[in-house]
Amino acid sequence: MITTAARGVERPVLRQAQIAPNVSAIGAVAADCLIKELETWPKPGLVSHVDNGSHDDMDAGTFRRSAAAIRPYLQRLADAGALGCGMGRLRIIGLEAERAMLAATSGVNTHRGAIFGLGLLCAAAGAKAGGLVDSGLPLGDVVARLWGDSILDGPVLLHSHGSLARRRFGAGGARIEAASGFPSVYGIGLPALRRATPVVPEDAEAARVEACFALIASVEDTNLLHRGGPVGLRFAHDAARSFIASGGVDAPGWRARAQSIHDSFVARRLSPGGSADLLAMTLFVDAHERPIP
Ligand SMILES: CC(C)(COP(=O)(O)OP(=O)(O)OC[C@H]1O[C@@H](n2cnc3c(N)ncnc32)[C@H](O[C@H]2O[C@H](COP(=O)(O)OP(=O)(O)OP(=O)(O)O)[C@@H](O)[C@H]2O)[C@@H]1O)[C@@H](O)C(=O)NCCC(=O)NCCS
Numbered sequence: 686m687i688t689t690a691a692r693g694v695e696r697p698v699l700r701q702a703q704i705a706p707n708v709s710a711i712g713a714v715a716a717d718c719l720i721k722e723l724e725t726w727p728k729p730g731l732v733s734h735v736d737n738g739s740h741d742d743m744d745a746g747t748f749r750r751s752a753a754a755i756r757p758y759l760q761r762l763a764d765a766g767a768l769g770c771g772m773g774r775l776r777i778i779g780l781e782a783e784r785a786m787l788a789a790t791s792g793v794n795t796h797r798g799a800i801f802g803l804g805l806l807c808a809a810a811g812a813k814a815g816g817l818v819d820s821g822l823p824l825g826d827v828v829a830r831l832w833g834d835s836i837l838d839g840p841v842l843l844h845s846h847g848s849l850a851r852r853r854f855g856a857g858g859a860r861i862e863a864a865s866g867f868p869s870v871y872g873i874g875l876p877a878l879r880r881a882t883p884v885v886p887e888d889a890e891a892a893r894v895e896a897c898f899a900l901i902a903s904v905e906d907t908n909l910l911h912r913g914g915p916v917g918l919r920f921a922h923d924a925a926r927s928f929i930a931s932g933g934v935d936a937p938g939w940r941a942r943a944q945s946i947h948d949s950f951v952a953r954r955l956s957p958g959g960s961a962d963l964l965a966m967t968l969f970v971d972a973h974e975r976p977i978p
């Protein structure tokens with residue numbers, strides 16, 4: 686269950702080391718976050734540079750091709766944000782990105798959730814870099830403020846796995862996450878990433894593993910619901926919570942424990958794709974909003 690900040694909750698305006706990169710760099714930064722997400726292991730049930738997790742139709746190469754194909758669209762979303770475009774225009778670019786992704790992967794859905802969430806964060810970074818909103822506003826608040834209502838009012842995909850999971854289990858999914866200003870990113874992913882970074886400063890992958898497990902422990906992931914129903918979601922929450930509760934990447938032997946949880950997801954064919962996308966979004970927000978030490 687998503688348990689963090691509700692829609693409309695204000696976050697403090699941040700002092701930032703870097704207010705926002707140049708608009709023209711935003712797409713490249715975002716695509717790099719997709720690659721960093723891929724190159725994080727062990728990630729329970731998910732595809733990485735090491736193995737295919739619970740998937741037999743995609744591997745690291747599929748994700749690399751997908752990230753390269755959508756990178757220009759992430760940049761176009763940033764440019765559209767800088768120009769003050771509304772949700773109608775963003776949605777058109779997002780749908781074009783989905784088509785480019787499917788062409789690059791021979792029809793496999795690698796990054797639909799990331800195109801949506803990371804794409805909106807790119808547009809928000811563009812709006813900030815273009816001076817359209819207060820430069821101290823967190824990117825999530827910019828998304829909620831500028832496009833939150835239109836996100837909730839947008840056309841619903843009747844037959845997507847997410848829609849089916851929502852109808853059967855009442856899950857919120859990617860739309861609620863975005864319209865609420867990404868509470869899972871700000872309330873779960875980012876604190877876990879930053880908590881783990883000083884623990885193992887030379888091992889950036891370890892901090893990403895910590896953030897990934899923290900997200901899986903709380904997010905109502907429609908992929909888990911689609912593949913495993915409420916029992917699968919509960920299993921994933923409990924397994925990831927036990928990893929964090931026993932010290933996460935700060936505890937000796939953490940990598941072997943993370944790998945054994947990864948194996949247990951693969952045995953059940955569970956794949957928390959929504960949490961993987963939220964990890965990439967966490968990395969993007971971290972790159973934009975790193976506090977001054
Ligand atoms: C608004 C849309 C996101 C509509 O999508 P949908 O109705 O499908 O909604 P959700 O299920 O809620 O989310 C879509 C994807 O988002 C990821 N996700 C899941 N849970 C969450 C969550 N709690 N918070 C955030 N994000 C979440 C997840 O994406 C990942 O999984 C994808 C693979 O999923 P799937 O196809 O179900 O599974 P497969 O493995 O392919 O199937 P099997 O093998 O199991 O049979 C992968 O893409 C990851 O990225 C959800 O799938 C949106 O799509 C939409 O309206 N788009 C239009 C464009 C637009 O408006 N863009 C705006 C500007 S960019």
Ligand SMILES: Nc1ncnc2[nH]cnc12
Nearest residue numbers: 723731732795958961962
């Ligand atoms: N690494 C990954 N494995 C499986 N599904 C994903 N969706 C986004 N990233 C993913």
